[in-house]
Amino acid sequence: MNIANRKYWKEKAGRDYQRQQAYRIETGNSAYRRQEDWLLSYLEQERCRRNLDRPLRVLDFGCGFGRLAGPISTLEGIAYHGYDFSSAMVADLLATPPPALADVIRDRVRVADTVEAAFPGECFDIIFTISVLIHNSEDQARELISQMAARLEREGRLVLIENRLVAATLFQNNWHAGCWVHAFADYAAALWDVSVTEGVTDQHGVYILAPPDEGRQGRLTYRKASEPRERPVDLDQLHVLALPNTLDQLRSLLNGLPDPSGSFDSAAQARVHDLSERNAHLERLIGEMREARATRQRLDATLGATLGRKRPREADAQPNQQGALVTDxxxxxxxxxxxxxxxxxxxxxxxxxxxxxxxxxxxxxxxxxxxxxxxxxxxxxxxxxxxxxxxxxxxxxxxxxxxxxxxxxxxxxxxxxxxxxxxxxxxxxxxxxxxxxxxxxxxxxxxxxxxxxxxxxxxxxxxxxxMRPGFDFPVRGLFRPMLFNLSPRHDAPDHLRGDPRPATVFAPGWAGWIKNVSTNILGAALSPAVDEIWVYAEDLALPPPLDAKLRHLTFCGREDTFRRMAASQMCLNASLIDCHPVVNLEAQSVGRPCIRGPLFLDALENHPYVGLTQVDDVSGATQVKAAIERVLDVPPAEREQLTRDYQAQSDAIAIDRYREFLEL
Missing domain, CATH: 3.40.50 (Rossmann fold)
Incomplete structure (x- = not known):
């Protein structure tokens, strides 16, 4: 890395580089995601292959703002470490680390002139780079590979996610104060087992360097990412495979070879490139905004003429209680x-x-x-x-x-x-x-x-x-205990109070098999205590003579649904699959019980409301019938009090657990 190049990266803020990558992602650059996907999969494979009795120690060489710190630190059995020589690049990572690194960030991520100075005497199972060595000349890249090799465990791996495979090292351009494409296989041949993979992204090659078995020279293998297996090659064969990329690179230089000597002000040219990239991003956004405004004006004119009214201006919109503007x-x-x-x-x-x-x-x-x-x-x-x-x-x-x-x-x-x-x-x-x-x-x-x-x-x-009890998966960040949904709050609940219609039940669910509505309404129809069954789903039916109890309603919004719930004796929702169903909460919010299947919640399962309303076998219409009659045997006032007590306790749990989940 020449003086200008080194100065550029020393002064470059990690936040600025992160922003540049975000611009590229927004324009459709998928390389970053594909790099991450490949690397995370590879690390998982290596952890399984090594089967160590300790976490796999991984070093992100040139970690910068920590793009990979978050994803890797969530992997089970893998200990992430980061190294960079630029304190400006890692400042945000140290200030706001990923959750898994919050307590150890100063130990795991270090800044020094060399990796040896950063981690004296420490070794790693895997050291990887992503677009780091391309910002160094051939001599410097060889030296950095040697420095990384000295920090590897005996069966360790160097993973270089860098330029595409080429047959010769070439200076590419002046981006970021200098970029090279390297013939990495030439650097490592005979000294390492080198596995070359192409096609992980359109812009990068992957080079995995492993120490050869004692007493033999290194071997070369090659594969495309789409191929299931790698194949052995020699250096000449690898050069032939590299020719298309090498020729593409040479063609791109025909308009004038860039000067890698450092005689020009490369740092200034790098800043020009960065500003040009940002300017292109802003111009694209401005163009899209103009297009959107023109489209909106055309729509306003068309709709205004059609409807005879104007679109409300933003200035006429009223802020709601949370301060955000809402318009129609x-x-x-x-x-x-x-x-x-x-x-x-x-x-x-x-x-x-x-x-x-x-x-x-x-x-x-x-x-x-x-x-x-x-x-x-x-x-x-x-x-x-x-x-x-x-x-x-x-x-x-x-x-x-x-x-x-x-x-x-x-x-x-x-x-x-x-x-x-x-x-x-x-x-x-x-x-x-x-x-x-x-x-x-x-x-x-x-x-x-x-x-x-x-x-x-x-x-x-x-x-x-x-939101299912018993779910688990070997990944960090899964929250337990179970989150509860919250019942809807009613501004003026008095209009939802009053005596329900006798012998009337309401099954508001849609007719899909998951909601099991047919079993619910059959159970209700079988009960002599039920005279009328309200439903929304148009394609629900019962055979005669039970169909006489069925009444199809038109859905007129949630407020109308709440009124109908309050006007019924109870709701029916003994479904086959549910987490913490909203239909139950809606009914309970107006003091009406809801027939339910087993929800296996981790709280309140011993509350008497559950014993009153739960159907153990939701496929049995006679069990639904028994639950309905069990509820109707309880006096209405006592039934409502029991329902509201259960829902109040459930809501308290919901708030407490969301506070815990969100760390509020």
Whole structure:
């Protein structure tokens, strides 16, 4: 590394470099994610292969702002360490470390002129670099490889995720005060076993260096990432394989070879490159904003002419109690603090800087999140374009939040979480999954659950919670005990009080097999104590003569549903699969019991309300019938008091556990 190059990296702030990477990710650069995926998988394989009686010691050589610190520190059986020679690059990592490193960050991440000075006498099982050696000349890269080799355990590995395979070392450009492409296999041939992998990303090659068995020279192997096995090659064969990349590199230099001597002001040119990249990013955003504004104006003109009214101006919007503006003209992708999402929320001190993010389309999860204290953001589950995601991320960044809780999952969730994590918010993000492994037979549910685990592995989330008792997985950040949903809060509950209609029950669930509504209504119809069964689902039916008890209602919103719940004797929701069902909480919030299946909650299972309302075999209509009659045998006032007592205790547990989950 020449003087100018070294000076550039000494002075470069890690936060600035992190921002540059975020720009590239926003423009569709997938290399960072693919690097992480490959490296995390490789580390897991090495941990299993070595089978040590201690954690695998891993050193991130040139760790910078700590892009890999979070993901690696969450892996079981792996101890992350970081080294860099630039205190400016690691400042943010030391100041705000990932949760798993918070207590040991000063010991695990060190700054010094050399790795020997940083970790004197210490050795590691794996030392890896990502785009570090490319900022050094050939002599300097060889020297750094020797320094890393001296810090390896006997069966250790050097993992170099650097430039693509080339047949000769070439100076590439003046980015970041100088970049080279290195013929790493030439440097290591005969001294190491070298495994070359191409295709992990379009821009990088992977070189794994391992000490050869005693008494023999090193061997070379090669494979493409898409191939199942590597194959042995010699150096000449490797040079032939490297020719296409080498020729591409030479062609890129035809317009004039850059000067690697340091005679020019390379640091200044590096700053020019950085500013050019930032300027291109800003120009792209400005262009998108102009396009969005023009589109909005066209829509305003069209809708104004059609509807005979103008779109409300932002200046006319009224701030809600949490301070965010809400208008009827919400973004089609995201909607902040909508009335429907805040109307039934509890107002509890300590939660005002908490944001709950959920999907517009998933009504059960949306209702559950809507009852929780804090701010609300509803986003679409439909695949979104980059602009909508960027606008949402920027709005979250500007909101001054202490905690961000994602409820449910989609590919948009992944994009938002990863983008926020790249801005340093991983330590503030939490996720609640309202599903269980039974649903993994569905490929979409499986994809979502696996995606959450992957975000934990990468360190993009502080914690995640799967709302099913007994769920576990070997990844850091899973929260126990079980989170409870909160019942909706009613501003004026008096209109929901009064005597219910005699012999009337309400089964508001949709007709899917999971909700088991058919068994519920059959059990109700079999009871002579029930005269009328209210349902929403249009495709529900019973055979005669029981069908005479069935009455189909039109759904007219949640407030109307609460009135109907209050007007019935009880609700029916003995479902096959449920976490902590919102239907039950809605009924209980107006003092009406809800027939339920076993929920296996880790609290209140001995409360007399559970014994009164629970059906042990939810597939048995006669058991549903027995539970309905059991409830009706209790006097209405006593029944309501029992229901409200149970729900009050459940709500208290919900708040306490969310405080614990969010560390408030």
């Amino acid at each position: 003209s919400a973004s089609p992708f995201s909607l902040w603090n909508a009335r429907s999402d805040t109307r039934y929320a509890h107002d509890i001190p300590g939660f005002h800087h908490v944001l709950h993010v959920f999907h517009k389309e998933w009504f059960g999860i949306r209702a559950a999140a809507g009852a929780l204290p804090g701010r609300k953001l509803a986003v679409s589950a439909d695949p979104a374009k980059g602009r909508a995601l960027r606008e949402t991320v920027h709005a979250i960044l500007a909101a001054g939040l202490q905690r961000i809780v994602f409820h449910g999952f989609s590919d948009n969730t992944t994009a938002i979480v990863e983008s926020l994590a790249s801005h340093g918010l991983a330590d503030r993000m939490f996720l609640v999954h309202h599903g269980g492994t039974t649903q993994w037979i569905n490929s979409r549910e499986r994809h979502y659950a696996f995606g959450i685990i992957d975000l934990l592995r990468k360190g993009c989330l502080r914690k995640a919670h799967f």
